[in-house]
Amino acid sequence: MTTIVAFDPGKVTGIATGTFSKTEPLTVTGASIIDYDTFIEGWDYLSEKPYDHVVAEVFESRDGQDFAPNLLGVRVEGMLDLAFYRQVVWRSPSKKSQVPDRLLKDHGEWRTGTDVNWEDGRDANDAIIHLIGYVAFDLRHVPTLRKYFR
Secondary structure (H helix, E strand, O other): OEEEEEEEOOOEEEEEEEEEOOOOOOEEEEEEEEEHHHHHHHHHHHHHOOOOEEEEEOOOOOOOOOOOOOOHHHHHHHHHHHHHOOOEEEEOHHHHHHOOHHHHHHOOOOOOHHHHOOOOOHHHHHHHHHHHHHHHHHOOOHHHHHHHHO
16 A cells, blocks of 8 residues: 655644555545644654655745735745655645545545544645645546546
């Protein structure tokens, strides 16, 4: 089995894990949320479990925002770079549109705040979205495409 982990870095970081094979589609094996303070206490342990693929959303500054973005996600990106040393595949936030929220709900992968012990499950869901999007569209993994995008 091929293993994968995906991150949605931020003040609160979403983390999703999964497995797939040449013939089996991606299965989401876990999803969680971790706050920044907890993340920095244990970030160096991330690389202790080897993953075949490491995926993370990358911060992109966008013109026209009427708010100042929280930049803690950029610090998390740096920790991921150190923990996984050049193994991280960075995905644009714009790629989240490849996997709509409805798809997660239809396949039983939608996480609520109760599921992840947080006020909402948005960051965990975004990590799952990058997990599925990467395997389906970046890797063009046919069993995953068939499962989620018939």
